[in-house]
């Protein structure tokens with residue numbers, strides 16, 4: 459039988475459309491230059507908005523963990539709650555956890571040192587948005603080693619934190635003191651997201667150690683190397699405040715070899731610094747191939763015109779680092795005084811750092827859980 463020509467045409471048209479959709483799908487969706495469109499860009503760059511990524515993409519564990527209602531554990535200082543400390547709530551989560559577990563935390567100060575071990579994936583710390591809880595401890599490098607000084611250390615995958623203040627309250631190190639590094643948060647699990655969180659410390663505040671991460675609508679305060687590690691991370695709309703009295707350095711990224719995917723990409727961030735002009739640098743190399751990009755970011759006069767720190771630096775950043783800037787603004791964003799290895803990126807060079815593809819977010823990134831009445835009361839009713 460001879461098929462009707464218009465059916466053939468229709469078929470061709472459908473194939474063509476299908477092809478175009480696939481093309482659109484695989485093309486990275488770049489962050490908008492207008493910050494007011496940031497929230498909707500993120501919403502459209504997540505796993506939840508991409509049904510094709512939910513079933514057969516190899517992340518069946520995540521699909522299974524997110525199917526059905528999350529388990530909710532409630533922590534509070536005084537109101538009725540399941541536990542009075544975050545530590546107890548984390549302890550109650552079974553090793554080999556397979557279900558999304560939301561630890562709801564009421565306002566107040568929690569003096570605790572917490573590790574979420576690698577056997578406990580799918581944990582969300584959700585602070586009361588009206589009264590964000592503060593988890594604080596004061597361990598330092600001299601007692602614990604830098605990495606183990608973290609107030610909260612997360613070693614598991616699929617972690618999320620929303621509306622939580624993480625603080626290391628050890629005092630600001632004296633100039634040239636040794637062993638006073640004090641980490642507020644260490645994240646070394648893969649596929650983690652932080653929304654509306656604060657990270658407070660001085661030297662080595664945020665250990666962005668390993669894995670793919672998103673930090674959004676958040677605040678990081680520190681003095682030296684205060685965002686450091688081998689993470690592969692996007693920082694979106696994050697306020698970064700240098701409180702260094704002498705020399706401040708924001709990042710110490712630790713990518714080691716060419717071809718490794720790690721790096722920090724700061725998009726639509728705001729740098730602040732109350733201290734003297736020109737005293738803070740965007741970063742220095744912790745390892746050979748350190749990789750950091752700032753795009754659409756406001757840089758105040760506290761940023762040194764050289765941009766990146768290399769005095770007495772090992773490794774020698776001249777040959778090996780990748781430090782880029784793209785469409786940044788403010789008195790500290792002057793490219794003319796920059797070190798020779800700083801790159802002012804072209805559109806094409808910047809593009810890998812400007813989309814969710816950098817952290818593969820469309821495969822795993824989820825929005826914060828919605829705080830509905832049923833959500834906030836469900837733990838009372840259990």
Ligand SMILES: *[C@@H]1O[C@H](CO)[C@@H](O)[C@H](O)[C@H]1NC(C)=O
Nearest residue numbers: 595596597598601627628629
């Ligand atoms: C940490 O806090 C405790 C209790 O307030 C205090 O005794 C200790 O000296 C502090 N340690 C550091 C390193 O600040």
Ligand SMILES: *[C@@H]1O[C@H](CO)[C@@H](O)[C@H](O)[C@H]1NC(C)=O
Nearest residue numbers: 493494496497675676677695
């Ligand atoms: C950026 O984050 C802050 C919270 O730190 C929030 O108030 C603000 O609305 C966010 N801005 C954009 C453009 O999303």
Ligand SMILES: *[C@@H]1O[C@H](CO)[C@@H](O)[C@H](O)[C@H]1NC(C)=O
Nearest residue numbers: 669688690713714718719720
């Ligand atoms: C750094 O991170 C990348 C990407 O996750 C990884 O391939 C590499 O092994 C890490 N390097 C070290 C020293 O852990």
Ligand SMILES: *[C@@H]1O[C@H](CO)[C@@H](O)[C@H](O)[C@H]1NC(C)=O
Nearest residue numbers: 768770771773774775776798
């Ligand atoms: C990097 O190169 C610059 C310019 O050639 C030079 O002044 C600087 O000393 C070099 N840095 C290191 C650590 O070798």
